[in-house]
Amino acid sequence: MRAREAGPFPRAVLDALDAAADRPVFEHGTRLVTGAAMLDLVARVAAGLRAEGLGPGDGVALLLGVHPEAFATILAAHAVGARVVGVRPGLPDAQVRHLLGLDVAAVVTDSGTAHVPRADTARAPRALTVDALRAAHPGTGPLRLAGRPADVARLIHTSGSTGTPKACAQTYAALTAGWAARPGAWPPAIRDLAPRLRRHLVFGTLSSQVMFEYAVLAIAAGGTAVVADDPALPGAITRHRATGSVITVPRLAKLVAAQRRDPADLSTLRALVVSGSPLTPDRHREALEVLGPVVFHGYGQTETGMISMATPADPPGSVGVPPPAVAVEVRDARGAPVPPGVDGELFVRTPAQAVAYWADPERSAEVFADGWVRTRDLGRRDAEGRLHLTGRTRDVVIVNANLHYAGPIERVLAEHPDVAEAYVVAVPDDDTGEAVHAFVVPTAGRPPDPAALRALVTARLGAACAPARVTAIAEPPLAPSGKPDKRLLSTPHVRRKP
Known part of the structure; x- marks a missing residue:
């Protein structure tokens, strides 16, 4: 199935798949999926979504693994002009419920038994599976692209490292202007x-x-x-x-x-x-x-x-x-x-x-x-x-009513040869209001000397920035996005360096 007519996102991606033809574009284990086969899969899932009455302006949430069908389903949901809400694996149920409550009409999962927390709305979105959608017949002719330039094409949520993830709204015009496929x-x-x-x-x-x-x-x-x-x-x-x-x-x-x-x-x-x-x-x-x-x-x-x-x-x-x-x-x-x-x-x-x-x-x-x-x-x-x-701008420690950014302190600490990574958070202090608590990942075999770290920071940034406490950790806790999550540094599950 070819997508030849001019149109909005994902036109450029479909053209890249069309150009690939018999070349493998996805490899999953022993399975190779060519550009032509991926285009056919996109067309079938798009036909399935349309058969469900989904089209421009409808919210479609995707709770999918990493496989060729997931890639095709993302493209198919955009082809019908839907507002795509991607949900990362590993998010707490409360965050998933919040995302599914963002005016979502349908949820697509890998299987009918996948756990889908109930959305924070009175009306639950209908549950669909990739296997059921791909069974649809795509018809003949080019794949019709229905995205409207001003419509929101996808909601990409932030890492949630400051609490509830924020959903960033990108329009079809913005995605069409993207560089990746062009x-x-x-x-x-x-x-x-x-x-x-x-x-x-x-x-x-x-x-x-x-x-x-x-x-x-x-x-x-x-x-x-x-x-x-x-x-x-x-x-x-x-x-x-x-x-x-x-x-x-x-x-x-x-x-x-x-x-x-x-x-x-x-x-x-x-x-x-x-x-x-x-x-x-x-x-x-x-x-x-x-x-x-x-x-x-x-x-x-x-x-x-x-x-x-x-x-x-x-x-x-x-x-x-x-x-x-x-x-x-x-x-x-x-x-x-x-x-x-x-x-x-x-x-x-x-x-x-x-x-x-x-x-x-x-x-x-x-x-x-x-x-x-x-x-x-x-x-x-x-x-x-x-x-x-x-x-x-918001990653700060306020010492004696003076604001100090965590980033420069972390960079100075990481310059020490015994420190592989450094993460700074504010902790309450009876004398100064807040003080610096540094969590450091030591380099192999050389635990850092807290006094040496304080001296280094004091010499470079002043005494107010010197860490009042230094804790060695094996590794930083990570958010579902894979980024270090400094909110979790003081919780008991953080592995201290032996």
Whole structure:
């Protein structure tokens, strides 16, 4: 089934599948799915959704694993013009109920026995399965694309690290303007990255904006999305002969440590796209030294999509130069732009950014204004235009009524040779109101000396920023998104370093 007529998203993705024809675009175990077979699967699921009366403006939630049918179902739901709500595995039932309550008409699962918490609404969405939908006959002729430019195409929820995840609303116009499936729109860093994704690992959930879009990029670049049912590294790379993967900072740190202890054969690896949180310059440099010129350091938000990306040729610690299609302003506390080299808050505009938080006008007004997205990230641009991230506006410790950002403290701590990762939180203090509590992951065999860490921070940032308490941990707790979740650091389940 071919999609030849001009149309909105996912037209560019369907065209990439059409161009692939008999080439495998998805690999799951011993199963290979060609571009033509994927197009047929998309058309069948779309016909099934239409037979259920679902179309433009209808909310369709997807609770699916990582497999070719999940990829096809995402595309099919967009083909009928639905508002797609992806639900990551591992979310608490309360968060799932909240997401299913976002005006959802139907829920698609892998099987009829999948656990679906009841939505926080009076009317429960109807339950559908991929197997039932794909049994529909797609008819003849090109696949009709029904997405309307101003309609919300998908709700991508944030990590939920500050509580209930926010649903970022992207329109069909925004998704159509996205770069992943359109080689002519690839920014310079993506043009460097794309050919390295010949065998690109996908895992976790295709409801992840990052996981889905880099799978699309791999296919558009002539590669194959390879499902890693066990994504543990380095095993997944060697087992699947992978050339590329998305990776979080904690997983990258584990891989670097493993390669130092007992190097695996990573000769097929060409690209690791670091996503989710920033790398310190030292950890960035170490990853390049141990793994070779394969580290791409991406920066973006759920609200914006990709903002910039550092290639292996960029200086460690930066997140690269934003492409021409992306506008970035570094502003001071009054909202005025600041010159290069000066820290401030980052405001951005991207072609595919969200327009609001769904059904949340108050928080939308705080972040989306006059076409700009307020990132709440702190950073600066250097003389060459590269972005450097320095912290978060709300990630602070207030000592003696003076505000101190956690990001700079974490970076100084991570510079110590005995510290692999550092995470700073505020704790109550009878004398100063709040004080710094540092959680550190030691480097192999060298537990850090708290006094030395305090002295380092004091010398660089002042005594108020020095950690009153230092706790060694084996690893940071993670949110379902794979990002470190600092809210959980003080809970009993965090593994202390023996």
